[in-house]
Every structure is written in C-alpha cells, then in structure tokens.
Amino acid sequence: MPNGIMQIILMLSRELIAASSTTLVLSILSDGENYGYALIQRVTELSGGEVQWSEGMLYPVLHWMEKEDLIESEWRQAESGHRRKYYRLRQKGRTALHKEKEQWTVVNNLFTKLWKAQPHLT
Numbered sequence: 001m002p003n004g005i006m007q008i009i010l011m012l013s014r015e016l017i018a019a020s021s022t023t024l025v026l027s028i029l030s031d032g033e034n035y036g037y038a039l040i041q042r043v044t045e046l047s048g049g050e051v052q053w054s055e056g057m058l059y060p061v062l063h064w065m066e067k068e069d070l071i072e073s074e075w076r077q078a079e080s081g082h083r084r085k086y087y088r089l090r091q092k093g094r095t096a097l098h099k100e101k102e103q104w105t106v107v108n109n110l111f112t113k114l115w116k117a118q119p120h121l122t
Helices: 014-029 036-046 055-067 091-117
Strands: 071-077 083-089
Touching: 014 036, 014 055, 014 071, 014 083, 014 091, 036 055, 036 083, 055 071, 083 091
Parallel strands: none
Antiparallel strands: 071 083
C-alpha cells in the first residue's frame, strides 16, 4: 500500500489501523521489551497473517510513543552482532494500556451484542 501504511490482507480501513496500532504495541510490550522487526513479526503471528505491518508504518508510531513517554528505548548489540533498538513500556504506557483495554473491551462488547442480533453480514 502507498505511503508506508500497514499492508492488510483484509483491507482494514486506515482509521481502524491508526486506532489500534498504539494499543497493539502497548499490549505486545506488556509481555516484555522487544525490537521493531520483532514487533512486526508478532503482529503478523497474532493475526494469523491477516495484519502485516511495514517498518514505514511502525517506526513513526514508536517515535510518537517515545515522545509521549509511553515507552523508552535502548540501543543494544544483538547476538547476531547487529545493533537493535529495544523498546519497553514506561509506567505511563502501562497506565495507558489499562485505559485502552477498558475502552476496547466496551467497543468489543458492543459489536458482539450487535452482531449476535444480526449474525449474517452480507
């Protein structure tokens, strides 16, 4: 897709991609620190290949999250000898994740109730 936007097999809207990217990163980092390419791989794995982020999409999100003090980063030497920038949650990021989980749960519950009433989407 143009402009480094996430490549999505199911063609998710840009708005949905933007709305979910920060929450996804916070959620993945809540399991422990990680580097950019591994975050991309984890999203692909968790989605069964249906969501595939590009570096051009992820790194601006990570930079914004650092600026907002949600995460912090550190350059380190990987076992392969390459330098990698590792990201981890800050306390503000943990607080933000808690709030995001609450909000996404409300939205998920709403859609679940709505779609149970109308199970066939055509």
